[in-house]
Amino acid sequence: MLTEVIATRYVTPLREGGSLPGIVEADDLGTYVMKFTGAGQGRKTLVAEVVCGELGRRLGLRVPRLAAIQLDPVIGLGEPDQEVQELLKASGGLNLAMDFLPGSIGFDPLAYEVDPAEAGRVVWFDALINNVDRSWRNPNLLVWHGDLWLIDHGATMIWHHNWPSAAASAAKPYNASDHALARFRPDVRAAAAELAPLVTEELLTEVAADVPDAWLVDEPGFDTPDALRRAYVEALLPRAATVHTRITLDEPTPDRPSQAPGWLTARLDPTARKGDRA
Known part of the structure; x- marks a missing residue:
């Protein structure tokens, strides 16, 4: 399970993305980027962050450490932005934090130059989790102390938004152009x-177990959180063995629109109005 901390101070919002994450301090004296259950993308974004972030870390990729974070909305009373206030009020309880x-x-x-071996590992990993949000338009990569770090995995495993078609969706190719x-x-290939x-x-199963029960309950078609966790295992396990044979790497096309589904790009759009993200 993820380490659990308690938010003690809301520092400032981050406005780079549509979900409006915020920087917070916690009772372990750490500083975190907090993602909220009350954001328009919903709790499945947090599930994807945990499954993919923890999987990436176990595969040796650099992903900021994740934690479950308890939020009492009262810590944001001094925040003047009404949108932030409403987000905090809608997110009381367990949320997600990353270092x-x-x-x-x-x-x-x-x-910044990336050697082919490291680039290959990142592309293969993104193909495995079907990450539609690590393009040249929005890399979701940071450079810290000279190293490449992977962030923002909420737009992955898009099959978990429609479980009846998950098997077919998880078998699709990945265009990395x-x-x-x-x-x-x-x-x-390397x-x-x-x-x-390594993806056994x-x-x-260990990675899926890190997702808190609170984010897995009441999913249509699944009686228990553990049944839903099993569905993630069954979608990712066969994909890991063969996805490298279905990765396309052609010349990039600067004028081509994002390949993410329309419903997802609307939610990820930082310029979208709050009502559009509900």
């Missing part, structure tokens, strides 16, 4: 040889 990386900068492919690291000649054998049923 804040002070001094990190957003990844720029023109300023517009991936943020495509220009670095990612060695996907990555698959290294990482695919035991590992996926």
Whole structure:
């Protein structure tokens, strides 16, 4: 299970994304980026963050440490932004926190070189989890102390938004032509040889167990949180073995729109009005 901390101070909102995460301090003296259950994307975004973030960490990729964080909305009473106030009020209870990386900068492919081996591992991992939100338009990568860090995995495993079609969706190919690291000649086959054998049923079961029950209850078609956890294992396990054979890496097309589904791009759009994200 994730370490659980208690939010003690709301510092400031982050306005880079549509979910309006915030920087908070916690009772373990840590500083975190907090993502809220009351945000428009809903709790499945947090589930995806945990499953994919913890899986990435166990595969040796750099992902900020995650924690479950208890929020009492009263800590934000001094925040003047009405939208933030409403978000905090809607998110009392258990939320998600990830380590804040002070001094990190957003990844720029023109300023930072990535070797083909590391690029291959990231592309293979994103193909496994079907990450539609690590393109050159929005890399969701940070550089911290000279290393590449992966963030924001809420727009992954899009099959979990429609479980009846999950098996078919999880078997689909992955077009990495517009991936943020495509220009670095990612060695996907080497990555698959290294990482695919590590993605075992035991590992996926362990990762799924990190998701709090509170974010898994009342899912249509599943009687218990553990039954839903099992569905994540069954979707990811067969994909890990063969997804490298279905990754496309063509020339990027700067004029091509995002390949994310329309319902998802609307929710991820930082310019969307609050009502649009409900």
